[in-house]
Amino acid sequence: MTRLMVLGLLRVKNMSGYEIQQLLQQSKTDTWAGILPGSIYHALKKMDKEGLVKVETLEQTGNRSKAIYAITSKGEEECQMLLLDAFSAQSVHLPSMLYTGMSLLTMHKDLIDVDKITQKLEEQKNLIEKQIVTVKAGREQKAMYVEIDELTQLTFDNMLDHYQLQMKFLEDIAETLKKNQA
Numbered sequence: 604m605t606r607l608m609v610l611g612l613l614r615v616k617n618m619s620g621y622e623i624q625q626l627l628q629q630s631k632t633d634t635w636a637g638i639l640p641g642s643i644y645h646a647l648k649k650m651d652k653e654g655l656v657k658v659e660t661l662e663q664t665g666n667r668s669k670a671i672y673a674i675t676s677k678g679e680e681e682c683q684m685l686l687l688d689a690f691s692a693q694s695v696h697l698p699s700m701l702y703t704g705m706s707l708l709t710m711h712k713d714l715i716d717v718d719k720i721t722q723k724l725e726e727q728k729n730l731i732e733k734q735i736v737t738v739k740a741g742r743e744q745k746a747m748y749v750e751i752d753e754l755t756q757l758t759f760d761n762m763l764d765h766y767q768l769q770m771k772f773l774e775d776i777a778e779t780l781k782k783n784q785a
Contacts, residue, residue, distance in 0.1 A: 605642045606650065607689060608632070610682035613674040617659050620644045621669065630748075631741025634734075635762060647672055655681050698769070705776070717784045724777045728770055735766050 612623055624640050627633040633640075647670075650656045655678035662669045674682065708715070742759045745751060751759075 604636050605638050605646045606655075607682065607685040608636060608638060609643060609646050609650070610655065610674055610678055610685065613656060613672055613678070614682060617671050617673045619662075619669045619671050620647050623647075630745045631737050634737050634741070650678065650681075654678075717780045720780060721777050724773045728773050731766050731770050731773075735763060738762050738766070 608627070609623060612618060612626065618626075620643050624633075624643050627636070627638055627643075628640075632638070647656060651658065651672070654675055656672045657675055658670045659673040660671045662671060708720070738759060742751065745755070
C-alpha cells in the first residue's frame with residue numbers, strides 16, 4: 604500500500620518524504636490506508652535503491668537537508684503494476700473474530716454475560732463513529748485542495764456505507780441479545 608501511494612503521489616509532483624506524510628495526514632488517507640509516517644521514509648529509501656525513485660534535488664534548510672524525490676521510468680512501470688494489483692485484491696474483509704464470537708455464543712448461551720457483550724458492542728460502535736468522523740473530515744480536507752471527482756466521491760461513499768452497515772449489524776446483535784435474554 605505504501606509503495607503504491609508514494610509512487611502515485613510522486614507521479615503528481617516531486618516531493619520530500621515529509622511532504623508526502625503531510626499530504627496523507629491532512630487528507631486522513633494515512634488512517635484508512637494504514638500508512639505509518641516511518642513507512643514512507645523506509646519505502647523511499649528502498650525504492651531509491653531499486654531505481655524506482657531518485658533524489659531529484661537536496662534542499663538545505665538551516666542545518667538540515669531535505670531530499671526531493673522524483674519517480675523514474677522504472678517506478679512508473681512499478682506504479683502501473685501495483686495499481687492493477689490494487690484492483691484485483693480482495694476488497695471485502697469480513698469481521699471473522701466477531702463471527703467466531705457469535706457462533707460460540709449460539710452454542711454456549713451461558714458462556715458470558717450479555718451485558719458485558721453489549722458493552723463491548725457499544726465500544727465498537729463508538730470506534731466506528733470516530734472513524735466516520737475521520738472519513739468525513741478527510742473528505743472535507745481533500746476538497747480544500749482539489750476538486751472531488753466522481754471516483755473519489757464513490758470511494759468516500761463506499762467507506763461511509765461500510766461503516767453504516769457495520770453499525771447497523773452491531774445494533775442488531777445487541778438488540779437480539781437483549782431480546783433473547785428476556
